Amino acid sequence: MTxxxxxxxxxxxxxxxxxxxxxxxxxxxxxxxxxxLTGPPGVGKATLAFRFARRLLxxxxxxxxxxxxxxxxxxxxxxxxxxxxxxxxxxxxxxxKRKRLRGEIVVEDVRRIAAFLHLTPAEGGWRVVVxxxxxxxxxxxxxxxxxxxxxxxxxAVLLLVSHAAGRLLPTIRSRTRRLxxxxxxxxxxxxxxxxxxxxxxxxxxxxxxxxxxxSIGRALQLAEGGAxxxxxxxxxxxxxxxxxxxxxxxxxxxxxxxxxxxFGTFMDLLRAALAAAVRAxxxxxxxxxQSRLLGARPLAAWVDVWQGLxxxxxxxxxxxxxxxxxxxxxxxxxxxx
Numbered sequence: 001m002t003x004x005x006x007x008x009x010x011x012x013x014x015x016x017x018x019x020x021x022x023x024x025x026x027x028x029x030x031x032x033x034x035x036x037l038t039g040p041p042g043v044g045k046a047t048l049a050f051r052f053a054r055r056l057l058x059x060x061x062x063x064x065x066x067x068x069x070x071x072x073x074x075x076x077x078x079x080x081x082x083x084x085x086x087x088x089x090x091x092x093x094x095x096x097k098r099k100r101l102r103g104e105i106v107v108e109d110v111r112r113i114a115a116f117l118h119l120t121p122a123e124g125g126w127r128v129v130v131x132x133x134x135x136x137x138x139x140x141x142x143x144x145x146x147x148x149x150x151x152x153x154x155x156a157v158l159l160l161v162s163h164a165a166g167r168l169l170p171t172i173r174s175r176t177r178r179l180x181x182x183x184x185x186x187x188x189x190x191x192x193x194x195x196x197x198x199x200x201x202x203x204x205x206x207x208x209x210x211x212x213x214x215s216i217g218r219a220l221q222l223a224e225g226g227a228x229x230x231x232x233x234x235x236x237x238x239x240x241x242x243x244x245x246x247x248x249x250x251x252x253x254x255x256x257x258x259x260x261x262x263f264g265t266f267m268d269l270l271r272a273a274l275a276a277a278v279r280a281x282x283x284x285x286x287x288x289x290q291s292r293l294l295g296a297r298p299l300a301a302w303v304d305v306w307q308g309l310x311x312x313x314x315x316x317x318x319x320x321x322x323x324x325x326x327x328x329x330x331x332x333x334x335x336x337x
Contacts, residue, residue, distance in 0.1 A: 003217070114148050127153075129157070142172060
């Protein structure tokens with residue numbers, strides 16, 4: 001129940017405007033040396049970056065109406081296999097000592113970029129770097145990248161992918177051309193779920209698409225985590241507010257507290273529902289259920305509740321605290337106790 005890795009994914013949907021911008025740049029006389037692809041997680045940023053990289057590496061594309069290459073194309077196959085000499089991918093590396101991904105991209109990784117870009121292209125065309133998760137650059141790595149951006153070599157393109165561009169140095173952002181990818185339409189997410197997880201029933205796909213807030217990556221995670229019954233519990237809790245009976249609160253906490261994945265999914269969906277209600281109310285578009293939920297206190301107070309739930313979830317997961325107690329505390333926050 002997973003999508004192909006971005007480097008091997010031929011399927012990009014719902015991002016026609018962003019693709020058209022890159023295609024126009026490809027056909028223009030001058031190509032910007034660095035692009036910053038931003039937007040929510042799981043909407044196709046890295047998939048688009050590799051799509052553009054493949055087109056650049058495939059050679060002259062005069063008159064091409066799309067960045068897409070068929071999976072049978074030699075360049076597609078080599079990029080998918082990680083074997084193209086003129087493409088470098090940088091992301092958080094595996095830490096063999098801790099047996100997990102490193103928490104950041106370090107300066108040694110960026111030095112590889114500088115060395116790579118100053119080599120002569122092996123095939124006489126472009127050299128391309130995809131930096132996936134650019135928000136994970138530590139300070140030294142970010143400063144090293146800034147030097148690369150200040151003195152770009154010819155026939156080289158950097159594609160920075162980030163869902164949290166605000167964490168990048170302003171000087172890095174100012175030296176890149178920013179391209180924002182928006183959330184996908186619900187029907188697009190549902191269609192992609194049908195392609196990647198055909199075993200999911202059509203009705204469930206639609207429900208997951210609604211919960212995923214425009215992210216196919218999020219929809220697949222929710223499907224893996226059994227999100228539908230958890231979403232029903234979120235609805236039960238919100239419908240009972242502001243007077244959530246203590247016995248009901250403890251029942252829900254008992255149900256979710258035994259399962260780490262269910263706890264995380266519940267808290268994610270709860271915070272998402274609360275944030276959506278606050279946004280809708282601020283724009284004067286709250287539906288009756290959202291208006292009823294928020295009517296007990298000012299919007300600013302609900303923002304404080306959302307922040308409290310976020311901190312509670314983060315601390316519980318980071319320090320492996322008692323999930324059941326965390327849920328009971330979260331319900332108390334919601335009820336204003």
